Structure formats: C-alpha cells, structure tokens
Amino acid sequence: MSKSLSWFNVTALVLGFAFLYIPILLLVIYSFNASRLVTIWGGFSTQWYGALLENEQLLDAAWVTLRVAFLSSLVATVLGTMAALALTRYGRFFGRSLFSGMTYAPLVMPEVITGLSLLLLFVAIGLERGFWTITLAHITFTMCFVAVVVQSRLVTFDRSLEEAALDLGCPPFKTFFIITLPLILPAVVSGFMLAFTLSMDDLVIASFTTGPGATTLPMRIYSQVRMGVTPEINAICTVMIGIVTVVVVFASIMTKRQEAQRKRDEQAAAAH
Amino acid sequence: MAKTRTQTIGAVRRTFSPWTDATATPLIRFENVVKRFGAFTAVNNVSLDIYEREFFALLGPSGCGKTTLMRMLAGFEDPTEGRITLAGQDLSGVPPYRRPVNMMFQSYALFPHMSVADNIAFGPKQAGMAKADIDARVEEMLTLVKLESFAKRKPHQLSGGQRQRVALARSLATRPKVLLLDEPLGALDKKLREETQFELMDLQMELGMTFLIVTHDQEEAMTVADRIAVMNHGVLVQVDPPAAIYEQPATKYVADFIGDVNIVECVVDGCFGGDLRLSTPITPHPLQIAQGDAGGVKTGDKVWLAIRPEKLRISLEAPDAAAGNCFAGEIFDIGYLGDLSVYHVELPCGTRIKVSQPNLSRMVERPISWEDKVYVTFTPHAGVVLSR
Numbered sequence: 001m002s003k004s005l006s007w008f009n010v011t012a013l014v015l016g017f018a019f020l021y022i023p024i025l026l027l028v029i030y031s032f033n034a035s036r037l038v039t040i041w042g043g044f045s046t047q048w049y050g051a052l053l054e055n056e057q058l059l060d061a062a063w064v065t066l067r068v069a070f071l072s073s074l075v076a077t078v079l080g081t082m083a084a085l086a087l088t089r090y091g092r093f094f095g096r097s098l099f100s101g102m103t104y105a106p107l108v109m110p111e112v113i114t115g116l117s118l119l120l121l122f123v124a125i126g127l128e129r130g131f132w133t134i135t136l137a138h139i140t141f142t143m144c145f146v147a148v149v150v151q152s153r154l155v156t157f158d159r160s161l162e163e164a165a166l167d168l169g170c171p172p173f174k175t176f177f178i179i180t181l182p183l184i185l186p187a188v189v190s191g192f193m194l195a196f197t198l199s200m201d202d203l204v205i206a207s208f209t210t211g212p213g214a215t216t217l218p219m220r221i222y223s224q225v226r227m228g229v230t231p232e233i234n235a236i237c238t239v240m241i242g243i244v245t246v247v248v249v250f251a252s253i254m255t256k257r258q259e260a261q262r263k264r265d266e267q268a269a270a271a272h
Numbered sequence: 273m274a275k276t277r278t279q280t281i282g283a284v285r286r287t288f289s290p291w292t293d294a295t296a297t298p299l300i301r302f303e304n305v306v307k308r309f310g311a312f313t314a315v316n317n318v319s320l321d322i323y324e325r326e327f328f329a330l331l332g333p334s335g336c337g338k339t340t341l342m343r344m345l346a347g348f349e350d351p352t353e354g355r356i357t358l359a360g361q362d363l364s365g366v367p368p369y370r371r372p373v374n375m376m377f378q379s380y381a382l383f384p385h386m387s388v389a390d391n392i393a394f395g396p397k398q399a400g401m402a403k404a405d406i407d408a409r410v411e412e413m414l415t416l417v418k419l420e421s422f423a424k425r426k427p428h429q430l431s432g433g434q435r436q437r438v439a440l441a442r443s444l445a446t447r448p449k450v451l452l453l454d455e456p457l458g459a460l461d462k463k464l465r466e467e468t469q470f471e472l473m474d475l476q477m478e479l480g481m482t483f484l485i486v487t488h489d490q491e492e493a494m495t496v497a498d499r500i501a502v503m504n505h506g507v508l509v510q511v512d513p514p515a516a517i518y519e520q521p522a523t524k525y526v527a528d529f530i531g532d533v534n535i536v537e538c539v540v541d542g543c544f545g546g547d548l549r550l551s552t553p554i555t556p557h558p559l560q561i562a563q564g565d566a567g568g569v570k571t572g573d574k575v576w577l578a579i580r581p582e583k584l585r586i587s588l589e590a591p592d593a594a595a596g597n598c599f600a601g602e603i604f605d606i607g608y609l610g611d612l613s614v615y616h617v618e619l620p621c622g623t624r625i626k627v628s629q630p631n632l633s634r635m636v637e638r639p640i641s642w643e644d645k646v647y648v649t650f651t652p653h654a655g656v657v658l659s660r
C-alpha cells in the first residue's frame with residue numbers, strides 16, 4: 001500500500017458518511033424498537049412490521065404508491081426513449097432546440113411550480129383528481145430524466161448497426177426492436193428505475209394533484225408525522241429505504257456493466 | 273481438382289470484358305445521378321454502367337463522393353436527380369431492406385449482442401428461410417470464410433481479421449445480386465490486407481457475383497478490380513481497367529493520383545502522324561513521344577508529359593545520340609527500398625525528376641551516389657501526353 005489513508009482523510013470520510021447516514025440509520029434502528037415511545041429504546045422487536053401488515057391505511061397508501069410508480073415510470077420510459085430518439089436521430093428539424101429545451105425544463109423546474117401548474121390544468125379541463133392525475137403528473141416530471149439517460153447512450157450508438165440490419169432485409173420498425181432496443185436496453189432500464197424511485201419518493205407534486213381516495217405513502221407518512229411519529233412509520237420507511245436501495249444499486253450495476261462492456265468492445269476494436 | 277478450377281478462373285479472367293461489348297446489358301446503371309447535401313454537391317452528374325460478375329472499384333480521395341454513390345445504390349441515400357437501375361428495375365423509392373444488394377460496412381457493423389452464427393443467420397432469417405435451410409447456409413458461409421469453430425463466439429471475442437470475415441459472410445449469406453464493400457480492408461494490417469485482397473478476388477469468381485468496392489487505396493483497387501472508376505469532387509474522371517488507368521491516364525489528376533509520376537509542362541512543336549515533338553524549358557533538346565492517335569493535340573498546344581519513374585533509365589555514362597530522349601542532371605536524393613531504388617535527379621533548371629530502378633544484382637561495381645552526374649533516358653513509348 002503506497003497510498004495509505006491519512007488520519008485527516010479517515011476523519012473526513014467518517015464525518016461525511018455520518019452526516020449522510022446517521023439519521024437514516026437511526027430510523028432503521030428505531031423501527032426495531034420494542035417500545036411504543038419513539039425516542040426510548042425498549043429492546044429489539046419486529047412487532048411494528050407485524051403491526052404494519054394490519055394498518056390498512058398505510059398498506060393502501062403503499063399500494064397506491066407502487067401502482068402510480070410502476071405505471072408512470074413505464075409510460076415515462078416509453079415517452080422518454082422516444083424523445084431521446086427524436087432528439088439524437090433527426091439532426092435538424094424545425095424547433096429542435098425549443099423541443100430539447102422543453103424536454104429538459106422539468107429537470108430544473110421547482111416541484112411546487114410543476115405541481116401547481118398541473119393542478120390548474122386538471123381543474124381547468126375538469127379531470128377528476130385522484131390516482132390518474134397523480135400518475136399523469138409523475139409521467140410529466142420523470143419523463144425528462146429517462147430522456148437524459150437514454151440520450152447519453154444514443155449519442156455513442158453506431159448507426160451503421162441499424163443500417164446493416166436494414167441492408168440485410170429487416171424493416172425499420174423491426175430493426176428498432178431487435179437491434180437498437182437490445183443494445184440501449186441497459187440505459188432504458190436505468191431510466192425506468194430512476195423514474196420509479198422519483199415517483200415513489202415524490203410528495204410535493206402528488207400533494208398538488210391528488211384527490212379523494214388516492215393518498216400516496218409519502219403523503220400518508222407526512223400527515224401522520226404531524227400527529228406524532230409512531231414506530232410503524234419507522235418500519236414502513238425502512239421498507240421503502242430497502243426498496244429504493246435495491247432499485248438504485250441494481251440500476252447503477254447495470255450502468256457500470258454497460259460501461260465496462262463498451263470499454264471492452266472499444267479495447268477489442270482498437271486491438272486489431 | 274484445385275488446379276482445374278484455377279485454370280477455369282484464369283480463362284474467365286483472360287476474356288472477361290463485357291464493357292467492350294456493345295450488346296451486353298449492364299446490371300447496374302447510374303443515369304445522370306446527382307446528390308446534393310444542402311449547398312454541397314457530393315455526386316455530380318454521374319453516369320456509370322456496371323456489368324454482371326464484374327469486380328468494380330470506386331477510387332478517390334476522401335470526400336470525393338464515392339461512398340455517397342455506393343450508399344445511393346444500397347438505398348441509404350436518395351439521388352437528388354437522375355436514377356439508378358438494377359437489372360432493369362428502377363430503384364427509386366425502393367427502401368434498403370427491399371434491395372437485392374448487400375453491403376459490408378467499413379466498421380463491419382457486427383451485431384454485438386449476437387453470436388457469429390446469429391449474425392450470419394440474420395439476413396436469411398429476414399428473408400423468411402426455413403430453419404434447416406438457414407442452418408445449412410450459416411454452415412456453408414462459415415466454411416467459406418474458414419471460421420467453422422467460431423460460430424458460438426461473440427464479435428468482441430474475435431480478432432480484427434476474423435471480424436472482417438464474419439462481416440463478409442453475413443453480407444454474402446442472402447446471396448445478393450451485388451455485394452457492396454465499403455473500405456472493407458481498411459482496418460487490417462498490410463500483410464493481412466494483401467492476402468485478403470486475393471481471397472476476395474477468388475471468392476468473387478467462385479460465387480460469380482458482382483462486387484462493388486469503395487476504396488481510397490489505389491493498390492487495393494488495382495489488385496482486385498476488373499475496372500476502376502476514379503472520382504474527384506463528385507465527378508467520374510476516368511473509368512477503365514487498372515492497366516489503362518495506369519498507362520493511359522485521361523488527365524493529370526488521374527496520372528498523379530495513381531502511382532508515382534513525373535509531370536513536365538511542354539509545348540507541341542510538331543505532329544507527325546501519331547508522333548509528337550515537344551519542347552520544354554527543362555532541356556535544350558526536343559522530346560520525341562509516340563502517342564499513337566496524337567490524342568487530339570496540335571502544334572502550338574500546351575500539354576503535359578507524364579512519365580512513370582520506372583519507365584526512365586538512369587546511367588553514369590553519356591548515352592548515344594540515338595538512345596532517344598535524354599535529360600542530364602545530378603543526383604539530389606536516393607531512396608533505397610530494397611527491391612528498388614528511387615533517385616531524385618535535379619536538372620540544371622532546378623526541376624527534379626524521379627527515377628526508380630530495380631536493384632537487379634546484389635553487387636554493383638560503382639553504385640550511383642549523391643551528387644553524381646547522371647543521364648536520364650527514355651523511349652518514345654515511355655511517356656504519355658495529356659492535354660488536361
């Protein structure tokens with residue numbers, strides 16, 4: 001080991017991670033607390049996870065959240081991929097920069113504004129607010145994230161692969177599904193997962209666009225916390241952290257593997 | 273067995289020249305084809321006939337429009353004007369996936385997520401062939417390119433040369449009427465490239481297919497092709513068999529682009545049938561050139577004499593007056609290449625002439641050296657007079 005860690009580096013690392021993860025760690029630990037009082041440790045227990053299964057309100061909210069997240073990220077992935085294709089493939093069409101700017105604007109748009117404007121729209125067209133309006137809103141704000149991820153992959157995509165397929169008698173539509181899509185799939189999947197987690201975590205936009213009978217988990221937790229934190233909240237948050245972690249880790253592994261594969265291919269290509 | 277086949281191929285090669293036969297119908301016709309990209313004209317009014325079983329090369333510097341011309345035949349670009357026909361069928365509006373033409377890409381464009389066998393099977397599968405026939409075809413193609421044991425590999429597990437062969441096999445698997453090769457050997461090293469050139473020629477003969485190759489490498493074009501079209505700035509400059517391109521270039525551009533050449537500006541002093549007498553400021557003596565048909569030049573015209581370095585003779589002793597045309601000069605530089613030496617001879621007026629001589633013997637009593645006074649001679653048939 002020529003480069004050992006100095007005490008300064010170690011301290012910085014520990015403090016940095018502590019700052020980021022102690023609150024979360026605390027929440028996870030207290031979800032296994034036997035005591036009803038949130039801040040007093042009463043021994044290890046998994047009773048709150050059991051209680052969770054009987055808490056209809058929380059379970060309903062979780063179910064709504066998962067449905068919204070799945071449906072909205074699925075649609076956002078399709079739309080985002082299409083937007084990325086249009087932006088990379090059709091070099092110069094009328095209004096290209098406007099379209100590209102409009103695709104990326106929601107990335108930096110304050111959520112309050114996105115939420116409010118969507119609410120105004122839904123009210124104006126008389127759409128009954130609830131599950132579908134939340135889903136639509138989530139599609140709107142997650143689509144651009146998918147577009148960014150997929151576009152960065154498409155930029156390095158070798159067009160001659162598609163031309164080769166066309167040349168060998170494969171029509172364009174089929175070429176997209178058997179050549180292009182399999183090759184950009186890792187990026188599309190990462191985009192989907194990003195959209196999924198964004199949708200699951202969202203509180204602000206969902207609060208603006210929801211209606212009676214469609215309460216998402218973040219909304220339910222937020223409203224319950226105002227009346228005091230219960231260990232059940234800790235438990236459900238731990239479960240959510242687990243899901244998000246799994247999804248994020250999986251997405252980053254996909255991206256890493258894709259990157260490594262591309263590097264290998266490039267090296268192999270340079271070797272001859 | 274192999275011997276008889278070679279003889280047959282030889283016999284075909286000796287007599288193959290459909291472009292001289294007025295009754296032959298061309299397989300591919302480019303008729304006044306123009307391609308513009310915005311204000312830039314990539315291909316300018318090209319008319320070209322390519323015959324069945326021909327190995328045809330499009331040769332030119334990068335950006336001369338040769339690739340665009342090929343891509344129009346493949347269907348990736350549409351001509352702005354003019355039309356392209358294949359076996360009598362107008363190709364306008366026919367998408368690439370419906371043309372009986374396949375292309376081998378410069379980057380090979382092998383599908384990275386498919387095995388070698390799946391890559392080769394791709395075309396036949398799209399054509400809707402039966403499973404058993406596809407398997408047989410893949411087997412046949414793998415044998416053809418000698419990659420039988422690599423069927424299960426992925427493209428990234430192959431060497432450059434092997435990938436090139438897979439790309440070739442894949443583009444041949446659907447038995448297209450025409451195979452287009454876009455700089456097919458550009459990524460290979462020199463030795464492998466030369467070997468592959470001969471393999472390509474034999475393959476083309478064996479399959480009896482029409483090959484159209486795009487290349488910027490003149491040696492490659494000369495080696496493989498029956499005919500070469502030299503392109504520059506989107507225009508066809510000359511279309512001829514390799515020997516004619518080299519020995520009878522149509523313009524200075526072609527003479528200069530193909531191989532090494534000395535170009536000397538001259539004025540025509542007199543025409544005697546096919547023989548020309550030229551005067552040039554670089555030597556006091558008039559030059560005698562046998563042009564055959566005089567090439568449409570007349571007395572008083574400004575012309576260029578193009579002479580290949582290997583058609584000049586160099587010696588230390590002054591030649592007889594009867595030896596023909598002669599320049600006297602001094603050795604300025606020598607390039608020793610092993611098989612031959614290239615001498616740069618500086619004439620009194622400052623012009624430098626390139627002369628190459630084969631090194632026929634291992635021992636030379638008095639080798640030509642720097643600053644030697646030398647005489648460069650050439651026969652009336654050595655050079656060609658160009659009027660543009």
